[in-house]
Amino acid sequence: MRFVFETLRSASWLRLQPGNTIASTILIICALTLGGCIDIGSNNNSTISGASPTPASTPVSSTTDRSVRSSVLPIRDRDDPGQLLGSAVIISEDGFLLTSIDVIDSSMEVLLPDGQTHRPALVSTDQSLGLAMLKIPETDLVKIEPSTERPSDGTEVFANGYDGAPDEPGRINGSIAGTTQPEENGDYRVRGTQIYDTDMNLIPGFVGGALTDHDGNFCGILVNDSSPNGDATFQAVSQWYVIAWMEDRERRMSDLREQTETWETTNLPGEWMISHPEDWGTAVQSDSEDRYRAELAPADPDVPLQLAISVEENDFGTDPDAFADDVFSGRDSARIWSISEIEGRALVRATMSQEGALVDVAYLLDEEFLIAISLTSGYQPDADHAQVDQARALFETVVQSLESSQ
Structure with missing residues (x-):
């Protein structure tokens, strides 16, 4: 010069x-x-x-792929339904969603194709990749199908999300402009994960949506360009991240189910039984024919977990939706995780924040007794996702160990 x-x-x-x-x-x-x-x-x-190269500026068109339409959901502001925060991708039939961390907001809600809305629970986040895992209480969702191929540079791809109207998904087309590899940090989710650079203009409502190939197969989660000289184009964290997360979740659950064979079993009122790790210390506060309460904690004092089990007479009835409204409607931090059944009895699971701690709770609505199980954790979803995943897998295993002795 x-x-x-x-x-x-x-x-x-x-x-x-x-x-x-x-x-x-x-x-x-x-x-x-x-x-x-x-x-x-x-x-x-x-x-x-x-x-910098000028990003492609293809107009937004209607998404015609049926599976994509069913698997990419809008996230909007609950206090201002006209305000679109971004999109999320369904990765399991039982309500797990993946989105961008930039979409997360305390007032967010997920809108389903049938018009239902849910305030999603924050499962965990990955700051290094800019992703967040969410959970809503649904069981028959259409999950997106991951591609088995890695798109190469120049491959035509589509960004799928919402722009304006939250009831009509759209897409823009472009191509892969390059790939980068995140730094190794020991996290199972990062190993083998690629970040795809694209030439598509960034649209806020599409953030957290799906990158798909020409056949509608899922290639990655759309995120903001996080490079120092980001040029307002989409990046996408590859589908291998999702596969690794789900495989790890199944592995954790499988390992814990095997361990339940050596767990201690406790008899509860109403002829119910529950299992828990045998090396956890137990402090029983009350134990009678119609009432029970105990608190359990790991032998290692450095593990910030506390499990509580209580049984009392059921004054709420057996309708899980009515119970959820009665118990959680006044708790702003509460999010319904799932509504399911154990041996024909309704099970309501939720998560909330209490005095800075993460609390997972589950209530079994027996006709005579209300069985409550809670796990209080010092881990936080936005910082300790691996520990949170393990703690929640432990909690789910304890809850699923509930069985009637009749």
Whole structure:
């Protein structure tokens, strides 16, 4: 660039000489070319050296792939339903969703295709990749199907999400512009994960949505370009992240189910039984035919977990929806995790924050007794996702160990 300016200064006399307009123009072009500021190619198109490529600006069109329409959901502001926060992708039939961490908000709600809304529970986050896992109390969702191929540079891909109207998904098309590999940090989710760069313009409502190939197969979660010189285009964390997360969740559950064979079993009122880790210390506060309460904690004092089990007469009835409204409607931090059954009895599971601690709770609605199980954790979803995943797998295993002795 210094050469260019010096050349222009040395050529300034040409502008003072009549009839030298053409000569001065030629000299200036030559100077810019030699200085690297103008690239003259065979197609006669000139680009300024060092400038970022212009992202593709394909208009948003209606998403026609049926599976994508069912598997990508809008996330909006519960206090302002017209405000779209982003999108989320269904990754399991029982209500697990994946989205961008930029979409997370205390007032967010997920809108289903049938018009139902849910305030999702935050399962965990991965700050290194900018992703967040959510959970809603649904059991028959249509999960997105991951592609078995890694899209190569130049492959046509589609960004799927919501732009404006939350009842109509849309898509834009573009291509893979490159891939990057996250730094290894020992996290199972990062190993083998790629981040795809695209040439598609960033649309806020699409953030957290799905990157798909030409056949509608899932290739990644759309996130903001996190590079220092981000140019307002989409990036996508590859589908292998999702596969690794779900496989790890199944592995944790399988390992814990095997351990239940050595767990201690406690008899509860109403002829119910429950199992828990045998090395956890137990402090029984009450034990009678119609009432029971105990608190359990790991032998290792550095593990910030506390399990509580209580049984009392059921004054709420057996309707899980009515119970959820009665118990959780006044708790702003409460989120319903799931509504299911154990041996024909309704089971309501929720998560909430209490005095800075994460609390998972489950209530079994027996006709005679109300059985409550809670796990209080010092781990936080936005910082300790691996520990949170393990703690929640433990809690789910304890809850599923409930069985009637009749």
